[in-house]
Amino acid sequence: MEELIQQVLGGIATGAIYACIALSVVMIYQAIDHFNFAQGEMAMFSAFITWQMIDWGANYWVAFFICIAVSFIGGVAIERIVFAPLHNAPVFTHIVVFIALFQIFNAGAGFIWEFTIKEFPSPFPERLPFDTTLIGPHELGMTVVTLIMLGLIFLFFRFTPIGLAMRAAAAAPDSARLVGISVGWMLALGWGLAAAIGAVGGMMIAPVVYLEPNMMLGILLYGFAGAVVGGLTSPGGAVLGGFLMGVIEPLAGMAIGSELKLTVALVVIVTILIFKPSGLFGRVVVQRV
């Protein structure tokens, strides 16, 4: 029983990271109707930037916030430079560009920082102030950090004018344009935010999976699965889906062995897409012909 609770709590902690990735995927999906296949690699790249700053002697939290800012700017820049000119291009073009970005970030990180596995420091104390064997300090810490961030994102979208404008731009671009919202820049902001959220996820998971260019592949897949489970039209659903995937992963691992981790994600994705394509919380999108 205790092992089960440990597994579930550990699952919730990793689930927090999946939730970050799922949320960034859904944010971009809402804005431009496409999955960002490079989301995981962007997060990995951000984690490397933090690692580099810490390696140069920066304080963890200073590096943490600088990295978030850099990722935000990077996300905005990618949208403005690469995607804005392709706004009306066919789906295929977008997929190709996402895959190209995936390549560029993955191999670029390998080129700059090499493919050797690196230790990534954890900002949390080694021991918890209270005694428990159920959850490790880093797991608890990353769950809390992620929850705080998700809360801030929620407040941002719910209560600020820019958040409202961004929601409007995603939901009804033409009407938003008519009331004077710059839809293009709102998309860019969305990209920036998604990159920043992904960066937090990347930095939080890096101490667990160790830092290397391919570290995010499995996480990205679970993030996708989370987004699909929760529903691609529902940011809140994506977060919940992420947590759900976090819990499913160790439980499935206990049942069939952890080597088939990615296959579990594949099965979840395909099953949900077949039986409930709108996900658990998404709304059904009806397209006029």
Place this chain on the structure above:
Amino acid sequence: MTASTLPDSGANAGSARRPNPEESLRIFGMSMQQFRRSSVIVGLLIILLLPFTVEDFAVFQMTQVIYLSIAVLGLNLLTGFNGQFSLGHSAFMALGAYTAGIMMAQWEIAYYWTIIPAGVICFAAGFLFGLPALRLEGLYLALATFALATATPQLLKYEHFEPWTGGVQGLDLFKDDSPIAFLSNDQWWYYFSLFFGVLLFIGAWNLVRGRTGRAMIAIRDNPIAASTMGINTSVYKATTFGVSGFYCGVAGALSAIVVEFIAPESFTIIHAILLLIAMVIGGLASIPAAIIGGAFILYMPNFSEAVVDAFFAGDPSSKALVWVSFGVVMIIVVYIMPMGVAGFIRWNVQKLARRG
């Protein structure tokens, strides 16, 4: 959503009856059709004679180009002609390669018997994967196949399959020497692969020109209009997925035979991405483009490695720069040559013909 997502090139593949304005053009004193025929013949002659003029390693590389082209052609049938995306075709190549490998290594069946079973199994697998894929449009299909490609190496390493697949170690394959005295081993494998390559290319060409091909293209261009015209879209889409799987299966089996070794790490998501790159660079919805794409992904890494080496000699991570350049090239191609190299060549030939 898939409607009009792909630039139209159906004119080249489909309409046999309508007089094509392009056909009245003349180039080098030939009609376009004659020009196309003669370039195919010249191309075939070059392909047939080339192995006698170069050394063995180059022949080996050309053999690799052949099976890669077959795989790219399979992907192009699915994406270019039918409008379904796949980031998971490495999985079908893996299935084909492992079918051939297991038959050869575990059951000691002669290599030439393994090609067709590998293709048939991949056809079945593709068809079955294509059935749920019917409900997945464009992007969702890309996602599902992405998951498939990511999960494949893990499945191949799975311990309960190890007695057959050899687990992480992969399988070493041994095959006989060339049965024809005046051909070296490499030349023999080249002609062996070429035989299947030519067969499959002719097959694809006939497929897209006929009724089936028109149905495939119609589904790509407008699925709703296609189904109102009485085309059974689900059967065609699933079958196209199967056929595409068949091509990749044969390609996988050939790769296993030619390289004499298979391992899970040869079939990662990177391999699937390579096939996609090949298709984009070569050109969508074009059959000869598959050869251009196959050659590109084989020679380009070597070439850019040489370039990179010249600048960063000795730095082991500089190889990664090759992959960065792949990404950059892909973005550039999407911007300036959306129909790939084949489209670019076709455009230039037509321009030349109009002038002449």
